[in-house]
Amino acid sequence: MAEKRPDISGRRLSSxxxxxNFGxxxxxxxxxxxxxxxxxxxFCHDAPCMQACxxxxxxxxxxxxxxTGHAxxxxxTIFDQNIFGGMxxxxxxxxxxxxxxCVRQEAExxxxxxxxxxxxxxxxLMGDGVHPYERAAPTGKRVAVVGGGPAGLSCAHRLAMYGHEVTVFxxxxxxGGLNEYGIAAYKSTNDFAQKEVDFILGIGGIKVLHGKALGAGLELSDLQKDHDAVFLGIGLQGVNALGAKDEDAAGVEDAVHYIAELRQASDLAGLPVGRRVVVIGGGMTAIDAAxxxxxxGAEDVTILYRRGPGQMKASAYEQHLAQTRGVKIKHWVMPKRVIVEDGKAVGLTCEYTREAAGTLSGTGESFDIPADMIFKAIGQSYVDVTGGRLELEAGRIRVDSLKRTSVAGIWAGGDCVAGGQDLTVASVDDGRRAAESINQYLRA
Structure with a gap:
């Protein structure tokens, strides 16, 4: 939890x-x-919207x-392709x-x-309390799914629908994964993430075991022995470093962890926040944290990004959302040193950047920006918890078009695999595709 001190406190606003604010x-x-x-x-015959999904x-x-009145x-129709259609x-x-x-976007x-x-x-449909799918006759096959996020639960649901017994670790x-711990609270209100998990598990045939982490008492070899197939939807566990001097000082926080803390807080007023907050990064996590x-209740919030607005992973809409909520976005700057007094961060020294021939470099011109809290939101990295058994590509698990890994009987999907989009919707698609492949494998 963020450290409380006079400039980092809660209850800045009324109930x-x-x-x-979080409606x-x-x-x-x-x-x-x-x-x-x-x-x-x-209702375009070529449906460019469908092609983009x-x-x-x-x-x-x-x-x-x-x-026609048939909501x-x-x-x-939506759930047939995306069981996480609600989120x-x-x-x-x-x-x-x-x-x-959308053609309307192009035209108007x-x-x-x-x-x-x-x-x-x-x-x-979810409000009906009735699950729209029924399980097929039990096949007697057992599948282990590691990770209860969008990829894992999407895979588990489809496998359960085909009659297989699934255990989620x-x-x-x-x-819920990032749906529960990593999405801005104002995007998923009224505990919707858990309601959706309950809806998905409503098909039956899925057992969920919490507190089970691969590489921490849960071994891939054991899962293979006890199950007919294994799916890994383990996400990204590592946090990228800034590469700035004194980045470990008190007051420098990981944005992913802070957002998770916020999402689980029973009283938002009690969550510490600085008066002057700086967020480093250009993706959705940076926007959500800012x-x-x-x-x-932070009075001054600034996002720092090393390149221009068009190169930010966060969409133009999300950038605009932040700016209309009072967040400043400063482009073409990179952090160089955390300014520390009495062991605590009080600001950040930054350098202006420029890009030439695709190469980013500093200009040599620097400035200081005061900050009570500094959030790192520069991405996460894959941590190998499989004991080096799976081949990697670009630092993540290598899979083929059917989401099969380099080891027979093991599939993977979501943020932990190479070539993904790091989107909830893409993770859901990975899980569904893997489930179809696993089902064919189990029935062969």
Whole structure:
């Protein structure tokens, strides 16, 4: 937990302020709004929106189903491809995927609100409390899934649907992965992540064991002996270093850990935050850490990124969201040294950068920026917990198009594999694809 001191404290705002600040950022559509929005769809025969969806949801079909008053059928269309359709409707960067490809966007600059329509449909079906799928007859085959995040649970659900017995081994106290621990609280309200986990497990045939981490009492060789197949959805456990002097000083925090702490906090007012916060990074984690710091009561929040706005992993929409919440984004700068007084960070020395012929370098010109808290949000790295048994590629697990690893009987997906998009929706697709491959393997 972040250290408490006079400049890093909680309860900066009133209880009502916290409730408003962390309310649902995109309120759901009502029935009339969903009907009006669905009527905007052209139902294109080539469906560029569908081509842009990593899980290949039949978007024109589900929108047509909403338009004709069959929201629950629309949800089934979505869940057939993406069992995490509810969360993806809330957190998927639709502005750079399906909505960016929408013909309405091309023609008018205003796409059909595909994400909100997806939420409308999935919320309708999940609210019924009835699982839309039934298990096939038991096959007698047993599969181990390591990791209870989007990739692991997507794989587990599909395998259970085919009649296989699945055991999920999850290191943390709760399942859901980054959906539970790593997404901004205002994007997933009212404990939706756990409600979705319960919905997914509602198919039956899936046992979840918490406190089970690969490489910490749980060995890959043992899983292979006790199961007919193994799927690894273990994510990324390592945190990249800044490479700045004194980056381990008190007051320098890992943004991923802070966001997880925030998501699990029973009282947001008690979560310490600095008056002056600096976030280093250009992805979604940086945006989420910065915006939530501001919503917690930080007076001055600045994101520092080494390149330009077009090179940030966070979309233009997310950058705009941060800026409209009072966050400043300073481009073309990199940290050089944490300024420390009495063992605590009080600021950051940065250097301006420039890019020439694709190479980034410092200009030699530097400046200091004061900070009570400094968040590192420069990405995570894969930590090999398999004992070196699997081949790696670009520092992550190498898999083929069917998500098979270099070892027969072991599949992997999500952030831990090479070539991924580091998106919830992409992890879900990995899990589903792996499950299809595992099912064929078990039935051969």
């Amino acid at each position: 009502s302020d916290y409730a408003v 649902d950022i995109h309120p759901p559509l009502d029935a009339h709004e969903a009907l009006v929005e669905s009527d905007r769809c052209y 990593p899980t290949s949801i039949d978007i024109p079909l589900f929108i047509r189903q909403i338009q 629950r059928s629309a949800a089934k 993806c409707a809330r957190v998927c960067p639709t502005e750079t995927l399906c909505e960016e490809a 600059g205003k796409p059909v609100k595909i994400g909100l329509l997806q939420r409308y449909a999935t919320d309708a 999850e290191a943390r106290p709760k399942s 915006v939530q710091s501001k919503l917690l």
